[in-house]
Every structure is written in structure tokens, then in C-alpha cells.
Amino acid sequence: MMDGTEKILDTFAASVRDPFNRLKEYKARVGKKAIGYFLTDFPEELIHAASMIPIAVLGNNENISLADAYFQNFACSLVRSTLESKLNHTLDILDGMVIPHICDTTQCLASIWKIAFPGGYFDELVFPKKRHTPSARTYLLNELSRFKKGLEEYAGVKITDESLWDSIRLYNNHRELLRKLYAFKRDHPQALHEREFFTIIRASMLMAKEEHSQLLSQMMTGLAERTTKPEKKVRLVVSGMVCEPLQVLDLIDELGGAIVNDDLCTGSRYFLEDIELNHNPLEAIVDRQLKKNPFPGYHIVSDEAGDSLLDMVEKTDAHGVIFLHLKFCEVHNFDYPDLKKRLEERKIPHLLLETELQMTSLEQLRTRLQAFIEILGRR
Amino acid sequence: MGKGEGKKITTSELQRELIGNYYLEAKEAHQLQKRVAWVTAAFPVEVCYAMDIIPIYPENHAAVIGARRMGQTIIEIAQEAGYSQDLCSYALCDFGSIFSGQSPIGGLPSPDILLCCNNQCGTVTKWYEVLRRHFKVPLVVLDAPFIARDLNHNILNYFKEQLEELISALEALTGKSLDRDRLKEVLEISNETSNLWRQYLEMGTHIPSPITCFDGFIHMAPIVTLRGTLKARDYYQLLITETKEKLAKRLSAVSEEKYRLFWDNLPIWFQLRGLAEKFARHHANIVGASYTSLWAYSFDASEPMETLAWNYCDVLINRGIKDRATFAIQMLEKYAAHGLVMHSNRSCKPYSFGQYTIKKIVQEQVGKPSLVLEADICDPRFYQEEQIDEAIDSFFDTLTATHN
Ligand code: SF4
Ligand code: SF4
Numbered sequence: 001m002m003d004g005t006e007k008i009l010d011t012f013a014a015s016v017r018d019p020f021n022r023l024k025e026y027k028a029r030v031g032k033k034a035i036g037y038f039l040t041d042f043p044e045e046l047i048h049a050a051s052m053i054p055i056a057v058l059g060n061n062e063n064i065s066l067a068d069a070y071f072q073n074f075a076c077s078l079v080r081s082t083l084e085s086k087l088n089h090t091l092d093i094l095d096g097m098v099i100p101h102i103c104d105t106t107q108c109l110a111s112i113w114k115i116a117f118p119g120g121y122f123d124e125l126v127f128p129k130k131r132h133t134p135s136a137r138t139y140l141l142n143e144l145s146r147f148k149k150g151l152e153e154y155a156g157v158k159i160t161d162e163s164l165w166d167s168i169r170l171y172n173n174h175r176e177l178l179r180k181l182y183a184f185k186r187d188h189p190q191a192l193h194e195r196e197f198f199t200i201i202r203a204s205m206l207m208a209k210e211e212h213s214q215l216l217s218q219m220m221t222g223l224a225e226r227t228t229k230p231e232k233k234v235r236l237v238v239s240g241m242v243c244e245p246l247q248v249l250d251l252i253d254e255l256g257g258a259i260v261n262d263d264l265c266t267g268s269r270y271f272l273e274d275i276e277l278n279h280n281p282l283e284a285i286v287d288r289q290l291k292k293n294p295f296p297g298y299h300i301v302s303d304e305a306g307d308s309l310l311d312m313v314e315k316t317d318a319h320g321v322i323f324l325h326l327k328f329c330e331v332h333n334f335d336y337p338d339l340k341k342r343l344e345e346r347k348i349p350h351l352l353l354e355t356e357l358q359m360t361s362l363e364q365l366r367t368r369l370q371a372f373i374e375i376l377g378r379r
Numbered sequence: 380m381g382k383g384e385g386k387k388i389t390t391s392e393l394q395r396e397l398i399g400n401y402y403l404e405a406k407e408a409h410q411l412q413k414r415v416a417w418v419t420a421a422f423p424v425e426v427c428y429a430m431d432i433i434p435i436y437p438e439n440h441a442a443v444i445g446a447r448r449m450g451q452t453i454i455e456i457a458q459e460a461g462y463s464q465d466l467c468s469y470a471l472c473d474f475g476s477i478f479s480g481q482s483p484i485g486g487l488p489s490p491d492i493l494l495c496c497n498n499q500c501g502t503v504t505k506w507y508e509v510l511r512r513h514f515k516v517p518l519v520v521l522d523a524p525f526i527a528r529d530l531n532h533n534i535l536n537y538f539k540e541q542l543e544e545l546i547s548a549l550e551a552l553t554g555k556s557l558d559r560d561r562l563k564e565v566l567e568i569s570n571e572t573s574n575l576w577r578q579y580l581e582m583g584t585h586i587p588s589p590i591t592c593f594d595g596f597i598h599m600a601p602i603v604t605l606r607g608t609l610k611a612r613d614y615y616q617l618l619i620t621e622t623k624e625k626l627a628k629r630l631s632a633v634s635e636e637k638y639r640l641f642w643d644n645l646p647i648w649f650q651l652r653g654l655a656e657k658f659a660r661h662h663a664n665i666v667g668a669s670y671t672s673l674w675a676y677s678f679d680a681s682e683p684m685e686t687l688a689w690n691y692c693d694v695l696i697n698r699g700i701k702d703r704a705t706f707a708i709q710m711l712e713k714y715a716a717h718g719l720v721m722h723s724n725r726s727c728k729p730y731s732f733g734q735y736t737i738k739k740i741v742q743e744q745v746g747k748p749s750l751v752l753e754a755d756i757c758d759p760r761f762y763q764e765e766q767i768d769e770a771i772d773s774f775f776d777t778l779t780a781t782h783n
Contacts (some may be wrong), residue, residue, distance in 0.1 A: 070735055072753070074465065075724050101525050108732035110527065111699040115736055124527040128537070129497060129504060130520060134541035139524065142533040298650045299497075299504050299520045303512070328465050330728065334505035337461030338512050 005222035008180055008215050019206040020093045023055060026208060031154065033095040035121065037234040038082060038109070039242070040265035040295060042100055042125075042287050045275070046148055048167040048209065050155040051154045055094065056205035059357050060253045060323050061245055070112050078242060079105045086117065094122025099146075100343055102297040121154045123147055129299045131290045141286050148282065164281040174213045175271035178204065181220060182268070186316060189233045189258035191226040194249035197259075202266055205237075220343035220358065233258035234376045237312050239339075240324035240332060244357045247316040248324065249368055255373045263293055263308070296331035305335055306342035313348055319376040320349040321368075327354045338378065349376060390598065390618045397610055398600055405433045414553055417490040417510065419503045420603060421673065421694050422521070423542065423687045425569050427494070428681070429562040429608035430549050434494075435487055436604050437510075441472035445648030445757030446481040452756055456481070467726040468757040470506040477513065490516055492552050494545070498523035498694040500729045509644060519548045523692045526702075530693050538688040558567045559683065566680040566687075569607040574601045575615035577675035582622050583666035584714050587631035589622055591664050592642040593655045594632070595671040602674045633664040638778060640750075641710050642668035643737070644722035644730050647754045650762065658720075663777045666714050669706065700733035704740040711747055717778060719749040726756050748773040748781075 014128030015022045027034055034053040037044070044054035066087035067080045083089050099110040101124060110124040125147055128136040152159055185192050188275045200219075204212045234257045243249060243264055252259065262268050275281075275288045294304045313321060321343055325355060334354065343350045351372040353365060408415045416427055418434045427434045444453055450468065453475035458464055462474055476482045493516060495507035504520055511518040521541050524534050546557050579598070583590050598618055605611035640658070642665045647654060658665055673695055679686045695706060707719060719741060721734045738749040750770060755761035 072723055072725075072735075075728065075732055102529070104729040105732065107501075107729055108523050108700065111701070111733055112736055114699070115701055124525075126524045126527050128524065129501070129522045133541075133544065135537050135544070136522065138540075139442075139533055139537035146533075196733075294504065297501065299522070300508055301518075330466060330502060331505055333463040333466050334470075334502075334509060336463075338509065340461060351566055 005219050005226070008198070008219040008222075010016065011215060012199050014329055015203045016199050019058075020090060020332055022093060022207070023053070024093050026211070027053070027093070030208070034093065035096045035098060036091060036094040036234070037098045038100060038106060039078075040100070040102060040297075041127070041271060041289055041292060042098070042143065043147075043289065044209075045143070045164065045167040045171050045285060046159065047098075048170070049159045049164040050151040051157050052095070052151075052155055053208050056202075057085065057091065057094075057097070058083070058202065058205070058242070059244075060090075061357050063358055070116070071108075075105050075108075075327050076326045077358055078244070078326055079109045081357045083109060083112065086113070096123075098123045098125060100125040101127055102295070103329075105328075105330075115265055121150075123150055127289070129296070129297075131294075131298055132301060139291060140289060141283060144282055144286060161281055165277070168277070168281060168284065170209055170273045171215070172274045172277075173275055173301060174204065174209050174216075175183060177213060177216050177220070177236050178271040181216070184220070184223065184260075185262050188226070189247055189260075190231045191223060191237075194253045194257075194259055195246060197244055198246070198249055198267065205270065213298060232256075234320070234373050235260045235316065235318045236373075236376075237309070237316065237318045237321045238262040238267070239309060239312075239321060240325050241326055241329060244326065244355055245359055245362075248353070248355065248365060248369075251362065251369050252373070255366075255370050256377060257369075258374045260318050261312040263295075263312065265295070269293060296335045300335070301343075309339055310342060310346065310348075313343075313346075318348075319379065320351070320372065322372070323350065323352045325352065325354050327356050349379075365373050384511060388482075388617070390614065390621055393614055394598070394600060396603065402484055402488075403587040404620070406485075408488060409682065410431050414491040415488050416492045416494050416549075417487070417507075418494045419496050419499065421499050421691060422494055422496045423545075423691045424687070425562065425565045425607045426542070426545060426549065426557070429565045430555065430557055432549060432553065434491075434604070435490065437473040437487065437506075438469050439600060439604055440476070440482070441469035441485070441486055441757060442646075442648050443483050444476065446651065448649050448759070449481065449483055450649060450757035451759055453479065453481055455576060457706055459491060464758070464760075465725075467500075467506070468755055469726060470502065470509075472757050473506070474509065485684055490514055491547070493518040494514055494521075495519070495521060496521040496691060498691055498697045500696070500727065502618045502728075503547045517548060517552070521545060521691070523694070523697055526692065526698045530689070534692055535685075535688045538692050539684050542684055542687055562683050563680045565607045566683055568609060568612055569676065570678040570680060572602060572606055572612045572615060573614065573674065573678070575605055575619060576648045577672075579615060579622060580667060580675065581673055582619075582626065585626060586639070586715060587629075587633070587636035588639065588664050588666040589625040589630055589632055591632045591655060591666065592668040592671065593646075593651050593665070595668055596646045596648075596651060599671055601672065606674065606676075630649050631664075633659045633662060635662045636664050637662035638664070638718075638775075638782075639714060639716040640665045640718055640720050641707070641708055641716045642670070642720050642722070643707065643734065643749075644724045645670050645727060645756045647722060647724075647762065648756055649759050649770075650754070657771055661771070663775070665720055666716060667710060669703075669710065672710075677758050685726050701740075703733065704737045704744075707741055708739055708745055711741070711745060717782070718747045718774075721751045722748055723751050723753045724756055725754070725761050726758070748774065748777060 047054040130136040456475035
């Protein structure tokens with residue numbers, strides 16, 4: 001029996017609302033362990049090839065109280081919320097956790113985690129902050145080999161080249177589906193709500209890839225039916241780490257905007273680059289890590305960040321850019337003024353919204369978004 | 380030199396002279412056919428001195444801006460340009476000063492190259508990227524991966540390769556090749572100077588202590604900026620002589636020293652004196668600081684690349700919270716201190732997040748309390764005098780209760 005589009009969207013929405021309940025059932029069904037990981041650029045394929053389920057830990061919008069004993073209030077809410085979920089046992093269904101080093105705050109999160117929750121599987125992946133030198137590549141390759149060995153020991157499974165290629169192919173196919181979905185959404189902005197689209201992406205990080213891939217391809221066949229009543233939308237690029245709170249997406253929709261491109265870790269960044277099927281799977285993973293779009297947590301050479309932002313705007317013919325930053329995120333705050341300058345040189349309108357996962361009042365966001373989208377609509 | 384006949388020069392006079400000349404030379408660098416590099420606080424600057432490149436420290440300049448209480452004005456200029464107040468205020472002081480020309484020392488000479496090592500934080504990488512876009516000069520980043528487990532060969536080899544990349548960049552800049560023997564010489568001087576600095580800091584272990592951490596903060600400028608030069612070495616020789624004289628006279632830095640404490644994190648530059656007085660009133664001396672100890676390097680000049688890699692990767696704040704807690708406990712013992720004073724420094728996320736956990740570990744393992752002061756290095760808007768006073772008073776209430 002094929003489920004209809006609506007039903008599949010409901011499944012995705014349910015998994016985003018309550019990811020770990022669903023995971024519990026799934027784990028019991030397939031008899032595998034689940035390993036959580038913090039964003040971004042995480043080589044999930046390695047966990048998958050070790051016969052375990054990689055699950056993104058994305059934080060949530062609940063209030064933070066327990067984590068206050070560990071973090072000052074000037075840490076970003078994504079990190080504080082992640083720790084809160086661990087402290088209040090939301091994450092108990094996970095068998096282990098990996099926190100990649102992407103910024104000073106995640107560095108401390110990992111350090112605290114190890115002390116507060118001893119035992120069980122835990123790893124800190126320390127990515128190189130340089131991306132363009134042979135020495136950085138060698139370093140990353142060694143770091144990933146170490147990580148791979150640890151996974152093998154924990155899972156009691158050997159990650160062979162063959163099993164890793166299988167996982168890579170599964171993930172590549174899945175990424176291609178998401179890219180197709182994005183292309184479809186660009187052409188038919190009325191067919192998918194913003195919230196629906198980003199829910200599909202989030203769900204893909206919270207479900208087993210096999211399951212998500214299957215549901216996603218099924219859903220896409222049905223989507224074509226939704227392509228009626230074309231409507232003029234204001235085309236937007238969104239830049240940041242994550243889109244939080246998700247109500248921002250509802251507001252964009254309601255106010256007549258459509259997101260046509262983004263560099264979010266819970267967006268394009270997750271599926272833009274495939275792993276090339278060449279000589280050696282681990283090296284192929286390394287090469288993908290290093291060639292990805294510049295995430296500001298890494299060292300950005302020359303004008304990469306600005307170039308890539310302008311490119312996103314031009315390629316998708318966007319009317320304007322929304323910087324959707326999490327408060328206290330240093331890496332985004334440092335890049336912002338020069339990115340803003342680059343946009344202004346090209347007369348591309350932009351808006352900076354600073355949010356937190358636990359933000360309760362949406363009124364101010366609405367007012368600012370409304371004014372911005374209205375102005376763009378008149379151009 | 381000194382004012383009166385036969386009067387010996389003091390370190391404070393010498394520091395004024397040293398730092399004054401240092402900036403003077405840097406400003407005339409181009410006439411002197413020398414190159415100027417802007418460098419981060421824990422950069423392997425020995426390579427610069429070996430190549431006759433003058434290193435300039437925006438962080439040190441920012442500290443001076445903070446200490447002269449120009450922080451708020453200059454930070455606000457950076458904010459107007461779009462830089463968030465949530466960023467490290469050293470970076471904000473630097474940006475504000477560049478954009479407006481405001482500076483307590485007439486500004487910094489502009490850089491020919493930017494040299495950044497992320498062993499202290501990720502902040503500096505992003506900060507120097509901004510500088511690169513502003514000054515349009517080359518930027519070399521030395522990536523010292525965070526020591527999550529141990530300082531292994533993967534990290535060290537990566538760093539050593541980058542040192543060679545750095546040397547090539549500097550050779551391209553100066554058109555001269557590095558004299559490797561000269562580098563060894565510089566490393567020897569740097570090592571000697573670091574040893575003197577350590578010796579000075581350890582004078583705080585005497586009971587009562589002739590020095591305070593606030594003295595350390597004031598005397599650190601030469602070890603940071605002139606490490607690798609004979610001038611810095613001479614400075615610390617003089618400082619040790621001076622301090623030994625105080626020791627001989629059994630002079631205590633704080634009258635009737637009753638409590639001994641150890642400082643964690645950077646200073647609150649605009650409150651050095653104010654805080655010193657607040658603690659002195661309780662007959663408490665903060666006898667040392669984790670921050671000043673960061674510059675107590677230990678080089679083996681016979682293996683330049685190896686020793687540079689070890690020293691500059693293994694920086695205390697490039698290590699995890701567990702290692703930092705162990706360090707804190709060692710220091711409490713070494714300095715016979717009653718507790719920690721932690722500056723929860725809003726600017727410095729990697730140094731400050733984890734302090735609550737360190738506090739807990741220290742309490743559990745050695746039963747010593749920690750006082751957490753929420754503040755900032757340069758931005759006085761994050762310093763709430765009343766709250767600080769309350770926190771200090773109640774800390775001493777507990778300390779007195781446990782010690783009587
Ligand atoms: S939002 Fe910024 S500060 Fe928070 S984890 Fe991501 S990169 Fe780090
Ligand atoms: S204060 Fe902290 S964040 Fe700022 S430059 Fe220094 S080490 Fe980096």
C-alpha cells in the first residue's frame with residue numbers, strides 16, 4: 001500500500017515533533033544501536049557503515065533550566081538546549097554521542113559532556129579549521145581513521161570498504177532526492193509550505209536513511225498534484241546555522257515569501273555535496289568535508305563566504321537575504337558586517353534576525369519580516 | 380634612566396621605556412626596512428624575531444584600551460559598524476580603534492602580514508579574517524587542533540607542516556630565507572625569558588606573598604610582546620631582583636595576608652586597582668593566575684620545529700575542562716591557596732564555559748570554594764559593581780566561617 005503525500009508529511013512532522021519516540025520503535029524493530037551527533041558536516045556514513053543509526057541532536061524549544069548549572073547564559077541556545085535534552089533524559093534512547101569541534105562553544109560542550117556523563121560511547125571529532133592545504137587533508141584523514149576505529153570497537157563490526165561504499169551510495173541517493181525536492185520547490189513555491197519543506201529535511205536527519213528515502217520518493221510522486229494555482233512569491237535566501245524557531249518559516253509563508261536557497265546546517269548544507277565514488281571511501285569522505293561551502297566555523301580564505309552568498313542569490317534569482325542568526329553565535333557575528341557590505345554593493349536587500357531556540361514572542365519577528373517582505377514585493 | 384644620581388631604574392620605568400621604544404620602532408618599521416606582522420597572543424613569534432619581522436599584538440593594544448577605560452567608547456564604534464556586542468571585546472576594541480583611529484598610544488602601525496594561531500580560541504581566526512579583508516594583506520592561520528584526548532602525532536605533524544608553510548610565507552614577504560641558526564638563538568633567549576617569567580610567578584608561592592596576580596597582569600606585557608629579545612630577558616632579571624629584595628624584607632603585597640587565592644581567566648582590565656583593593660580589604664591576596672602562566676614556555680632550542688609545535692599546541696586553553704580542573708587543583712596546592720577566583724569573562728567563551736564544572740570538581744576533590752565574577756575584559760557595561768561586591772562579600776563570609 002502506498003501512503004499518500006499528506007500522510008507521509010504527517011509522518012515526517014511527527015518525527016520532528018517527537019524524534020526519540022519513533023526512534024525507539026525503529027530500534028526495537030531493526031535491533032540496531034543509535035548514535036547521536038551534533039551538527040554540522042558530520043560524516044554519518046561511518047556510523048551507518050558500522051551498522052548503527054546516526055541521529056542528529058537538534059535541540060528543542062523547551063525552556064532551559066538544568067543546563068544553567070553548566071553554561072553561562074552567553075552560550076548559544078542550540079548548545080544549551082542540547083545539553084538540557086541530555087540532562088532531562090530526552091536523549092536516553094541514544095546509545096552514544098559524537099560532538100564535532102566546530103566552534104569554541106561546541107568545544108566546551110564536548111568537554112562538559114565527557115565529565116558529566118561518563119561511560120558509554122562518546123567521541124569528539126576535531127575537524128581541521130583549514131580546508132585548502134594538503135596538511136589539513138592529511139590531518140583530517142588521520143582523525144577520521146581514528147574515529148572509524150573507535151566506532152568499529154564499540155559496534156563490534158568491521159567497517160569494510162565495501163560496507164562504507166554501500167552507505168555512501170545510500171546517502172548520495174538520499175541527498176539527490178533532497179536536491180530534487182528543493183528544485184521542485186523552487187519551481188513550484190506554492191506546492192510546499194516552508195514549514196513542510198524544512199520538516200522533511202529535519203526528519204531526514206532524525207530517521208533512518210533507508211526509511212526516509214523510501215517515504216521521500218513515494219511522497220515526491222504525489223507532490224506533482226499539488227502544483228496548481230501559481231502564486232507570486234518573494235524569493236528569499238536564508239543564511240545561518242539552523243532555522244529556529246520553526247515558526248519563522250510559518251511567518252515567511254504567511255507573508256508571501258518563499259525560501260529559494262540557504263546555507264543552513266538543517267538545509268542545503270546537509271545535502272548539497274555528494275561524496276565522489278572514487279578510489280578510497282575514507283578519502284572520498286575527507287574530500288567532501290573539505291570542499292563543502294564555507295561554514296563560518298572554519299577558516300574562510302579570501303572572499304569565499306561573500307562569493308558563495310552572492311552566488312546563492314544570483315543562481316536562484318532571489319530578491320533578498322535573511323540572516324537568521326542564533327544569538328551569541330560568534331562565527332556568524334564576525335562574518336556578518338562584511339557579508340552585509342557585499343550585498344549592499346550589489347544593492348541586494350537584507351535583514352538580520354537574531355533568534356534563540358526558546359524565543360517565545362514572535363511579534364517582533366513578524367513585524368520586521370512583514371516590512372522586509374513587503375518592500376521586496378514592491379520592487 | 381632613573382631620575383636621581385645613583386638611583387636604580389625600576390621595572391615600571393623600564394617597562395614604559397621598553398614598550399614605548401617597541402611601538403616607536405614598529406611605527407618607523409618601514410623606514411627601517413622592517414616588516415610588521417600583527418600576531419595573536421600565543422603565536423610562535425620566535426619565527427618573526429628570527430626573521431627581523433616586528434610582531435604587533437592587537438590583543439595587547441586592546442588590553443591597554445581596556446585598562447585606560449576607553450573600552451566602551453571604542454567598542455561602540457565597532458558596534459555601529461555592525462559588529463555585535465556579543466563578540467570578544469578585544470576584537471571589538473581592535474575594530475573600533477582601526478575604524479576611528481582612537482587609541483591610547485596613537486594607534487598601531489598597519490600590518491604587512493597577519494599571523495594567527497587558533498591555539499587560544501576560534502575567535503582569533505574569525506577576527507583575523509576581518510583584518511585580512513580590511514587591510515588586504517596576506518593572512519597565515521596556524522591551526523592547532525583542540526587537544527580533545529592527548530597531544531598526539533597527528534596534531535603535532537599537522538602543526539609542524541604549517542610552521543614550514545608559515546616560514547615560506549614569511550620568506551616570500553621579506554625576500555630573505557630564514558636563518559635556522561638564528562631561530563635557535565631566539566629560542567634560547569625565549570626559553571631563558573620564559574624561565575625567568577615562571578620564576579617570577581612562583582614567587583607568589585611565598586607566604587606571605589610579595590606579589591599579587593595584579594602585579595603579574597601589569598608585568599606581562601614584555602613576555603607577550605618581546606619574548607625572544609634580550610630586552611625582555613633583562614626586564615625579567617630586573618623584576619626578579621626587585622621582587623627578591625621585597626622577599627628579603629619580608630614585604631607582603633597585601634597587609635596581614637590571611638587568605639590566598641588563585642585567579643582563573645583574563646583580567647578585568649578596567650578594574651585592576653578596584654578589585655585589588657576589594658580583596659586587600661579582606662586581607663586576601665590573589666597570588667597567581669592561570670592566565671599569566673600561559674607564557675611560561677619551555678623550549679628546547681636544539682629541535683626548533685618540534686619544540687615550537689609542542690609549546691604552541693599545548694596551551695592550557697587548548698585543552699579540555701578536565702585538564703584545566705587538574706591544573707587548577709595543582710595550582711591551589713602549589714600556591715597554598717584557599718580557593719579560586721574565576722572571572723567568567725563574557726568575551727572569552729572557550730576560557731569561561733566550563734568554569735562551573737571546574738568549580739564543582741575543585742570543591743569535590745579538594746574541598747576548596749570558587750568565587751565566580753561575571754564580567755568582561757574591556758567592556759564595563761558587563762560589570763555590575765553591586766553584584767560583584769555582594770559576591771565577594773558572601774564568598775569571604777563562607778571562607779571565614781570555614782576557617783574559624
Ligand atoms: S550556533 Fe554558532 S555558537 Fe552555536 S554551535 Fe553553532 S556555530 Fe557554535
Ligand atoms: S579573550 Fe578569549 S576569545 Fe578573545 S581573543 Fe583572547 S582567547 Fe580569544
